[in-house]
Amino acid sequence: MTKETTRERIITVADNLFYEQGFDHTSFADIAGETSISRGNFYHHFKTKDQILEAVIELRLKNTLAMIKEWEAASHCAKERIKSYITILDRNKNKIAKHGCPVGTLTSELAKLSHDAQGSANKIFSLFDEWLQIQFIDIGLNDEAELLSQHVLARSQGIATLYNTFQSDTFLKKEISLLLEWLEETCSTTTANH
Amino acid sequence: MTKETTRERIITVADNLFYEQGFDHTSFADIAGETSISRGNFYHHFKTKDQILEAVIELRLKNTLAMIKEWEAASHCAKERIKSYITILDRNKNKIAKHGCPVGTLTSELAKLSHDAQGSANKIFSLFDEWLQIQFIDIGLNDEAELLSQHVLARSQGIATLYNTFQSDTFLKKEISLLLEWLEETCSTTTANH
DNA sequence: AATGATTTAGGACGATTGTCCTATTTTGAG
DNA sequence: CTCAAAATAGGACAATCGTCCTAAATCATT
Numbered sequence: 001m002t003k004e005t006t007r008e009r010i011i012t013v014a015d016n017l018f019y020e021q022g023f024d025h026t027s028f029a030d031i032a033g034e035t036s037i038s039r040g041n042f043y044h045h046f047k048t049k050d051q052i053l054e055a056v057i058e059l060r061l062k063n064t065l066a067m068i069k070e071w072e073a074a075s076h077c078a079k080e081r082i083k084s085y086i087t088i089l090d091r092n093k094n095k096i097a098k099h100g101c102p103v104g105t106l107t108s109e110l111a112k113l114s115h116d117a118q119g120s121a122n123k124i125f126s127l128f129d130e131w132l133q134i135q136f137i138d139i140g141l142n143d144e145a146e147l148l149s150q151h152v153l154a155r156s157q158g159i160a161t162l163y164n165t166f167q168s169d170t171f172l173k174k175e176i177s178l179l180l181e182w183l184e185e186t187c188s189t190t191t192a193n194h
Numbered sequence: 195m196t197k198e199t200t201r202e203r204i205i206t207v208a209d210n211l212f213y214e215q216g217f218d219h220t221s222f223a224d225i226a227g228e229t230s231i232s233r234g235n236f237y238h239h240f241k242t243k244d245q246i247l248e249a250v251i252e253l254r255l256k257n258t259l260a261m262i263k264e265w266e267a268a269s270h271c272a273k274e275r276i277k278s279y280i281t282i283l284d285r286n287k288n289k290i291a292k293h294g295c296p297v298g299t300l301t302s303e304l305a306k307l308s309h310d311a312q313g314s315a316n317k318i319f320s321l322f323d324e325w326l327q328i329q330f331i332d333i334g335l336n337d338e339a340e341l342l343s344q345h346v347l348a349r350s351q352g353i354a355t356l357y358n359t360f361q362s363d364t365f366l367k368k369e370i371s372l373l374l375e376w377l378e379e380t381c382s383t384t385t386a387n388h
Numbered sequence: 389a390a391t392g393a394t395t396t397a398g399g400a401c402g403a404t405t406g407t408c409c410t411a412t413t414t415t416g417a418g
Numbered sequence: 419c420t421c422a423a424a425a426t427a428g429g430a431c432a433a434t435c436g437t438c439c440t441a442a443a444t445c446a447t448t
Contacts, residue, residue: 006395022306025218027435038397040439049436100302107359108294108302112216125359150356150365151372158352162344165301165319171344178345200425221405232427234409243406395444405434414425
């Protein structure tokens with residue numbers, strides 16, 4: 001494993017801090033503290049704070065894509081792949097309880113800040129969206145794929161938001177199973193067409 | 195109509211700005227600018243910025259309660275009342291497109307800031323939650339009321355988040371009708387018990 | 389070993405932050 | 419009208435923000 005460069009280290013730490021504290025509320029001093037890098041050195045790698053944000057979003061896109069590829073490798077069945085997406089809610093429950101969904105909270109924050117990187121951040125959402133659409137098309141739900149994909153996205157976003165607020169495990173468990181049930185029903189409506 | 199006091203004016207303006215820009219990103223200068231009140235005068239009404247936040251949350255609780263009372267006055271049928279809640283998504287679509295759901299985005303932000311007012315902000319969510327539960331109990335779904343209420347909350351939160359991101363009207367329309375359909379189905383399962 | 393380029397450290401900058409203080413003005417009760 | 423109380427204005431504060439600059443240290447290539 002190659003050693004992490006300074007630039008990569010900055011991005012990794014910033015990624016976590018932006019998730020935990022929010023982009024706007026995270027200062028250079030915060031990042032410097034956790035990286036043990038002097039403040040002045042930042043500007044040799046990034047000219048502005050916004051450039052760090054762009055790099056963080058790029059990293060998240062890369063990591064998201066890698067995660068999706070893992071799901072694809074682990075399962076050749078589209079329905080199972082969608083399940084992989086839904087069950088992140090359970091796998092990441094501890095972090096979601098503390099800081100919400102990393103995708104949804106970032107886009108919400110950037111929307112409020114009217115930040116230029118809004119479009120870039122939305123791409124992470126789009127990445128999930130388009131991938132889910134492909135899965136639904138694969139199942140045979142071509143016409144409805146777009147709305148079905150966004151339905152899954154919306155449901156999981158809402159679950160994350162509410163779990164972040166109330167941190168009720170019974171709620172989380174119930175909602176995940178409801179969403180999985182919905183997936184089964186939705187798939188079974190067209191398996192007759194095969 | 196009695197004239198708005200200075201204190202009330204500060205809270206009203208702060209309420210809007212916190213919603214539009216976020217709490218952390220809104221400065222005293224911002225509020226002062228929109229209220230035409232000198233910065234120094236603030237501290238005669240509020241000792242800290244956090245106290246303004248508490249007052250804003252209090253106002254939102256009051257307004258939420260008033261809105262709920264309107265729904266109750268407008269409809270004696272519990273199902274219709276729940277519909278009133280669901281269709282806020284459509285009535286407030288323009289603001290949601292720009293700034294997201296005022297309840298969800300505030301609680302998310304305060305969670306990231308580890309802010310003391312987190313508990314107060316969550317009360318707004320709880321207010322909707324408990325009220326929705328009462329409606330479901332009124333329908334006769336006593337045992338499931340809690341999970342049904344939170345299901346509605348989660349769904350609407352997710353719809354708001356995604357509409358804020360993609361601003362797709364077809365998505366919004368479709369999801370609202372899906373949620374209304376769900377409500378019909380959920381209610382009809384127990385009308386047999388009457 | 390020598391030299392040029394890259395990387396790092398740390399201070400300085402102007403602007404802005406929330407907070408506080410002190411005059412001045414406005415208000416309301418006697 | 420009087421005068422104490424409440425409300426307002428505006429400057430000062432220490433701290434922090436993102437940004438920039440320069441000197442020192444490290445690296446890589448010859």
